[in-house]
Amino acid sequence: MKATIPFYTAYLLCLVLSVVCVVLVVHWNFAYREGFSWDGQIKQFNWHPVLMVIGLVVLYGNAAVVYRVPLTWTQDKLPWKILHACLLLLALIFTIVGLCAVFGYHNTNKTPNLYSLHSWVGILTSALFAAQWVAGFGAFLLPCSPLPLRAFIKPTHVWMGAIILVLSVVSCISGINEKLFFALKKETNKTLPYKQLPPEAVLGNSLGVVIVALALVVLKILSNQTWQRPEPRNEEAGYRQLPGDDS
Amino acid sequence: MKATIPFYTAYLLCLVLSVVCVVLVVHWNFAYREGFSWDGQIKQFNWHPVLMVIGLVVLYGNAAVVYRVPLTWTQDKLPWKILHACLLLLALIFTIVGLCAVFGYHNTNKTPNLYSLHSWVGILTSALFAAQWVAGFGAFLLPCSPLPLRAFIKPTHVWMGAIILVLSVVSCISGINEKLFFALKKETNKTLPYKQLPPEAVLGNSLGVVIVALALVVLKILSNQTWQRPEPRNEEAGYRQLPGDDS
Numbered sequence: 001m002k003a004t005i006p007f008y009t010a011y012l013l014c015l016v017l018s019v020v021c022v023v024l025v026v027h028w029n030f031a032y033r034e035g036f037s038w039d040g041q042i043k044q045f046n047w048h049p050v051l052m053v054i055g056l057v058v059l060y061g062n063a064a065v066v067y068r069v070p071l072t073w074t075q076d077k078l079p080w081k082i083l084h085a086c087l088l089l090l091a092l093i094f095t096i097v098g099l100c101a102v103f104g105y106h107n108t109n110k111t112p113n114l115y116s117l118h119s120w121v122g123i124l125t126s127a128l129f130a131a132q133w134v135a136g137f138g139a140f141l142l143p144c145s146p147l148p149l150r151a152f153i154k155p156t157h158v159w160m161g162a163i164i165l166v167l168s169v170v171s172c173i174s175g176i177n178e179k180l181f182f183a184l185k186k187e188t189n190k191t192l193p194y195k196q197l198p199p200e201a202v203l204g205n206s207l208g209v210v211i212v213a214l215a216l217v218v219l220k221i222l223s224n225q226t227w228q229r230p231e232p233r234n235e236e237a238g239y240r241q242l243p244g245d246d247s
Numbered sequence: 248m249k250a251t252i253p254f255y256t257a258y259l260l261c262l263v264l265s266v267v268c269v270v271l272v273v274h275w276n277f278a279y280r281e282g283f284s285w286d287g288q289i290k291q292f293n294w295h296p297v298l299m300v301i302g303l304v305v306l307y308g309n310a311a312v313v314y315r316v317p318l319t320w321t322q323d324k325l326p327w328k329i330l331h332a333c334l335l336l337l338a339l340i341f342t343i344v345g346l347c348a349v350f351g352y353h354n355t356n357k358t359p360n361l362y363s364l365h366s367w368v369g370i371l372t373s374a375l376f377a378a379q380w381v382a383g384f385g386a387f388l389l390p391c392s393p394l395p396l397r398a399f400i401k402p403t404h405v406w407m408g409a410i411i412l413v414l415s416v417v418s419c420i421s422g423i424n425e426k427l428f429f430a431l432k433k434e435t436n437k438t439l440p441y442k443q444l445p446p447e448a449v450l451g452n453s454l455g456v457v458i459v460a461l462a463l464v465v466l467k468i469l470s471n472q473t474w475q476r477p478e479p480r481n482e483e484a485g486y487r488q489l490p491g492d493d494s
Contacts, residue, residue: 115442117424117455124456159470163463166413170459174421177364181428195362208364209371212417216410223406 004070007227010217014065017214018058024207025053032200033183038101040108047101049172049179055094056125056168057211061218063087064161067229068221077229085133085141092133095126118174125167132160162222169215173208180204251317254474257464261312264461265305271454272300279447280430285348287355294348296419296426302341303372303415304458308465310334311408314476315468324476332380332388339380342373365425369418376411379404409469416462420455427451 029035029046036050037043066072066084106113114123139145139153184194184201192198221227276282276293283297284290313319313331353360361370386392386400431441431448439445468474 112442112444115444115448117420117427117452120452120456121420121459124459159467163466166416166466167459169413170417170420173364173368173417174424177421177425178428180364181425195359197359197362201362205364205367209367212368212371212414219410219413220406 007068007070007221007224010221011065011069014061014214014217014221017210017217018062020210021058021207021214022054024203024210025050028200028203028207032203038104040104042105044101044108045105048098048105049175051094051098051101052122052168052175053172053207053211055091055098056129057165057172057214059087059091059094060129060165060168061214063091064165064218065221068227070227073229081140085137088133088136092130095129099123099126116178118171118178121167121174122171125164125171128160128167129164132157132164158222162219165215165218169211172211176204176208176211254315254317254468254471257468258312258316261308261461261464261468264457264464265309267457268305268454268461269301271450271457272297275447275450275454279450285351287351289352291348291355292352295345295352296422298341298345298348299369299422300419300454300458302338302345303376304412304419304461306334306338306341307376307412307415308461310338311412311465312468315474317474320476328387332384335380335383339377342376346370346373363425365418365421368414368421372411372414372418375407375414379407379411405469409466412462412465416458419458423451423455423458 029050033046034043036046038047063084066080066087067077072080103113105111114120135153136157139150139157180194180201184191184198186193191200194201276297280293281290283293285294310331313327313334314324319327350360352358361367382400383404386397386404427441427448431438431445433440438447441448
């Protein structure tokens with residue numbers, strides 16, 4: 001338990017960065033981009049960055065580190081597994097609604113969907129996330145799932161979990177960068193263009209930096225072997241065969 | 248050695264994707280973007296994507312997996328360590344010249360430097376890479392570096408190495424996305440705009456997908472414990488105290 005203080009320092013940083021992420025992305029779209037609606041116009045598009053950042057980075061990142069909290073290690077794993085799945089389901093719903101926001105906006109305005117590199121990486125990330133959630137639910141939450149299958153899938157599930165977070169960051173940073181170039185054009189913007197770094201540009205760039213910082217903290221927490229929930233010692237079998245779900 | 252065939256399959260994929268990356272980024276800037284020069288104009292800018300992709304992703308990624316090649320495990324580590332450092336030095340030189348290309352282009356054309364989110368993440372990535380190279384050289388190649396220091400730094404060096412690759416991908420994808428929006432504008436482009444996916448857009452997007460695929464293969468190779476070079480068994484000391492550099 002001597003690793004508790006460094007862990008909680010990292011975890012506190014994760015929580016603080018999460019709150020800052022949410023505040024910055026909501027404030028950006030509310031104060032600088034005219035807020036939100038669902039009418040096929042630009043205010044509908046504004047849901048896209050908000051829901052993708054909160055879904056794919058904030059909720060996703062926090063769901064990923066749930067098992068690492070030492071306070072939970074003495075308790076049964078199942079409730080934490082359900083919390084992990086529920087947070088990720090919420091993240092997936094945010095992601096899907098965030099995609100609907102941009103598809104609807106494009107369709108209303110006769111703009112093609114999925115042409116930019118940002119959209120290619122973004123849709124790949126979203127598809128992998130959905131597949132990961134379904135596979136994770138089937139393998140780790142359905143009671144009929146055999147334990148050898150769980151043990152076989154777990155390393156891939158953990159690795160894919162980290163990779164999807166990386167792809168989420170790639171998608172978010174390329175999207176915020178693209179949005180700032182679109183929004184802060186000399187000919188359409190009421191303030192200075194992007195290249196002169198008006199307050200909105202500093203805000204958007206700072207949001208990007210905070211997203212990167214949050215993802216790095218989550219990846220650091222995930223990669224630290226001493227912060228992993230201790231599993232029952234049955235290395236030979238590779239999975240738990242005792243009552244109380246620990247796979 | 249039973250892991251040899253899966254490793255070499257992944258390694259072959261890494262090499263093939265590396266070649267595809269180089270071909271795509273050079274072909275893009277040569278065939279669609281008027282090629283290269285060093286005169287402060289757009290042809291000077293064209294060195295930027297080419298040198299950053301080859302430096303920060305291709306050379307960097309291949310340097311990172313050098314130690315994983317089983318063929319080298321029976322040999323003294325020092326020559327491979329020198330190859331690792333030389334490939335990364337070459338990658339760092341490409342990165343610095345790639346930055347000079349864009350700074351020079353901006354300065355000639357009175358465009359501010361470092362205003363976009365892409366540039367913020369990119370300069371952070373480059374600075375971390377330079378610091379990592381200097382720290383790695385000092386800790387692992389200078390003979391005066393004490394072994395306990397090497398053992399202490401190694402996990403951080405390995406983790407930072409992977410994180411810098413992730414940040415490189417974030418920088419490259421946001422940069423390619425930005426460049427395609429800049430280059431394929433309706434009002435300036437001789438072909439179709441980006442949103443109608445002309446051949447150049449498909450080429451640029453495909454380059455982005457190949458960069459992501461290459462990085463994932465490198466991260467997969469790095470994360471596989473069974474593909475790590477076997478180190479001398481002196482876990483208690485945490486570092487090798489025998490002749491023949493293995494730290």
